[in-house]
Amino acid sequence: MTPPPAHTAPLSPPPGPSSPTLIGYLWRWLLGFPFVVRVRGLAMGTVSWGRALVTAVPFLWLLLFFGLPFLVVLKISFSQAVLAQPPYTPLFSWAEDGIMELRINFQNYLLLVQDSLYWVAYLNSLRIAAIATVCCLLLGYPMAYAISKAKAEFRVPLLMLIILPFWTSFLIRVYAWIGILKNNGLLNNFLLWLGVIDEPLPLMHTDFSVLIGIVYSYLPFMVLPLYATLSRMDESLLEAAADLGCRPGKAFLTITLPLSMPGVIAGSMLVFIPSVGEFVIPDLLGGPNTLMIGKVLWTEFFSNKDWPVASAVAVATLLLLVVPIVRFQKAQEETTRKAEEGRT
Amino acid sequence: MRHWRPFLLFTVLAFGYAFLYLPIMSLIVYSFNESRLVTVWAGFSTKWYGELVHNDQILSAASLSLQIAVLNATGAVILGTLAGLVLARFGRFRGRTAFTTLITAPLVMPEVIIGLSLLLMFVAMENVIGWPATRGMSTIVIAHLTFSTAYVTVVIQSRLSQMDVSIEEAALDLGAKPAKVFFVITVPVIAPALVAGWLLAFTLSLDDLVVASFVSGPGASTLPMVVYSSVRLGVSPQINALATIIVGFVTVAILIAGYLMHRQEKQRLKMQ
Numbered sequence: 001m002t003p004p005p006a007h008t009a010p011l012s013p014p015p016g017p018s019s020p021t022l023i024g025y026l027w028r029w030l031l032g033f034p035f036v037v038r039v040r041g042l043a044m045g046t047v048s049w050g051r052a053l054v055t056a057v058p059f060l061w062l063l064l065f066f067g068l069p070f071l072v073v074l075k076i077s078f079s080q081a082v083l084a085q086p087p088y089t090p091l092f093s094w095a096e097d098g099i100m101e102l103r104i105n106f107q108n109y110l111l112l113v114q115d116s117l118y119w120v121a122y123l124n125s126l127r128i129a130a131i132a133t134v135c136c137l138l139l140g141y142p143m144a145y146a147i148s149k150a151k152a153e154f155r156v157p158l159l160m161l162i163i164l165p166f167w168t169s170f171l172i173r174v175y176a177w178i179g180i181l182k183n184n185g186l187l188n189n190f191l192l193w194l195g196v197i198d199e200p201l202p203l204m205h206t207d208f209s210v211l212i213g214i215v216y217s218y219l220p221f222m223v224l225p226l227y228a229t230l231s232r233m234d235e236s237l238l239e240a241a242a243d244l245g246c247r248p249g250k251a252f253l254t255i256t257l258p259l260s261m262p263g264v265i266a267g268s269m270l271v272f273i274p275s276v277g278e279f280v281i282p283d284l285l286g287g288p289n290t291l292m293i294g295k296v297l298w299t300e301f302f303s304n305k306d307w308p309v310a311s312a313v314a315v316a317t318l319l320l321l322v323v324p325i326v327r328f329q330k331a332q333e334e335t336t337r338k339a340e341e342g343r344t
Numbered sequence: 345m346r347h348w349r350p351f352l353l354f355t356v357l358a359f360g361y362a363f364l365y366l367p368i369m370s371l372i373v374y375s376f377n378e379s380r381l382v383t384v385w386a387g388f389s390t391k392w393y394g395e396l397v398h399n400d401q402i403l404s405a406a407s408l409s410l411q412i413a414v415l416n417a418t419g420a421v422i423l424g425t426l427a428g429l430v431l432a433r434f435g436r437f438r439g440r441t442a443f444t445t446l447i448t449a450p451l452v453m454p455e456v457i458i459g460l461s462l463l464l465m466f467v468a469m470e471n472v473i474g475w476p477a478t479r480g481m482s483t484i485v486i487a488h489l490t491f492s493t494a495y496v497t498v499v500i501q502s503r504l505s506q507m508d509v510s511i512e513e514a515a516l517d518l519g520a521k522p523a524k525v526f527f528v529i530t531v532p533v534i535a536p537a538l539v540a541g542w543l544l545a546f547t548l549s550l551d552d553l554v555v556a557s558f559v560s561g562p563g564a565s566t567l568p569m570v571v572y573s574s575v576r577l578g579v580s581p582q583i584n585a586l587a588t589i590i591v592g593f594v595t596v597a598i599l600i601a602g603y604l605m606h607r608q609e610k611q612r613l614k615m616q
Contacts, residue, residue, distance in 0.1 A: 311464065
């Protein structure tokens with residue numbers, strides 16, 4: 001039997017006894033990825049150690065520095081803050097007589113439930129992130145649509161102009177809005193000069209300024225996935241609809257909009273999820289009353305030096321974001337699959 | 345309806361781009377302002393640029409940030425290429441879902457969570473294996489690599505999936521080793537994506553305040569950390585000058601990239 005080429009080799013579950021013990025199964029699963037498959041490949045004559053290495057290096061890196069840290073956060077969220085180095089109590093400790101003690105402290109989570117500060121911060125983060133996402137969509141969709149309908153030679157420069165602010169410093173772009181929105185800032189001065197208002201509007205340090213900051217910073221993340229789906233759309237569908245007497249407005253609602261949903265979802269998630277935990281924007285543009293969860297976490301960690309509570313805040317935020325993150329991942333896989341289908 | 349549609353689309357674009365660019369323009373204009381007050385125009389001056397180039401704190405922070413960004417970008421392209429190959433070429437395998445989760449989650453994960461979790465991880469590692477004894481450049485590079493790899497992977501994976509695999513297959517059929525096929529055929533084809541990924545990782549690293557603040561130690565302040573502490577104290581024209589320099593660099597780089605791409609495209613058309 002000739003071995004199939006390396007890149008199309010079908011990968012079936014690794015061989016082994018038909019009913020492994022639980023430990024054996026765990027062991028195989030732990031070691032099994034991706035090495036069991038490779039060993040079998042070697043036996044069959046397809047040398048795939050290189051492939052195992054290619055997979056293992058990024059996988060182990062992300063496991064060590066992205067996956068494992070969440071377990072550490074989870075662990076520390078159950079410990080107690082102390083004045084020590086590091087500033088939390090260990091979960092396990094050796095008592096006399098060789099007994100190992102496990103101390104799990106639920107205080108931090110109780111605090112999150114009991115203290116209204118955290119509730120308000122969570123709800124406010126979700127609310128501001130949701131409004132910002134809708135605003136990004138309302139502004140970004142027409143822009144992406146207009147770019148995809150522009151003449152071919154203008155499309156790349158127009159896209160470049162969307163991306164360019166993203167390459168300049170995020171911090172500095174948020175800073176620009178301070179000069180515009182503050183009481184004697186550009187916008188107020190302009191409105192006073194126009195005579196629309198008699199005294200400066202309090203724009204800075206409000207939810208409004210935070211909202212503007214988020215929409216401004218995350219707009220490119222909305223436009224790019226939308227453009228990607230809109231530009232891949234099959235124009236002949238719209239032509240067919242027009243030939244059959246469908247009006248452009250209706251064609252947009254029944255063809256373009258549904259077909260662009262993957263882009264809408266990907267873009268919305270790219271805006272919504274990071275905005276929920278945003279720190280820089282509420283810190284620089286928001287006021288003392290703008291409670292957002294990213295800022296609360298930052299304060300717990302840097303000002304109060306309470307690592308366990310900061311960890312509990314992080315765990316609760318993650319729980320809140322699990323559903324949108326999974327949704328985003330599905331959308332991402334969908335687009336990858338479509339791109340691969342398009343190639344074959 | 346038909347004939348005013350182009351006008352409507354044009355208005356939308358004009359409004360959108362004005363929203364994106366007016367704030368940046370205001371930064372640039374007021375960096376040349378004589379007055380310290382950002383909102384009052386008091387005549388043209390370049391004195392803030394002079395102060396900026398003599399600000400040792402900003403200069404050393406900029407140099408640290410550039411070193412971190414270069415190391416991070418190079419590492420992220422290597423890790424991202426490997427991960428992109430796995431996702432685009434290896435088909436289904438055990439643990440693929442875990443793998444894609446680890447790749448896509450950093451794209452949307454709030455920065456405060458990435459920063460906190462990595463710091464706690466570093467502290468735990470220090471307690472267990474004694475490394476990293478001090479936090480600073482090395483821990484920042486590791487942290488940046490972790491989230492920028494995800495971005496680079498997406499860029500490289502999409503280029504790999506658009507690529508014509510039949511050339512790779514032909515080389516494999518003719519007996520070339522997979523590693524040779526990769527370096528002789530795949531790398532040149534995906535070179536633009538490698539460059540784009542490198543630049544993306546470079547900017548992500550240069551731009552990061554939150555993660556670096558968590559994982560950095562005493563004495564290691566990156567450029568965003570210095571900018572942030574000065575912005576918190578109030579509006580400062582030196583930051584406007586810095587912003588103008590950054591925008592200038594990025595614009596020139598993008599114009600060069602655009603010109604090169606345009607020339608390549610023209611050559612490709614000529615060859616056909």
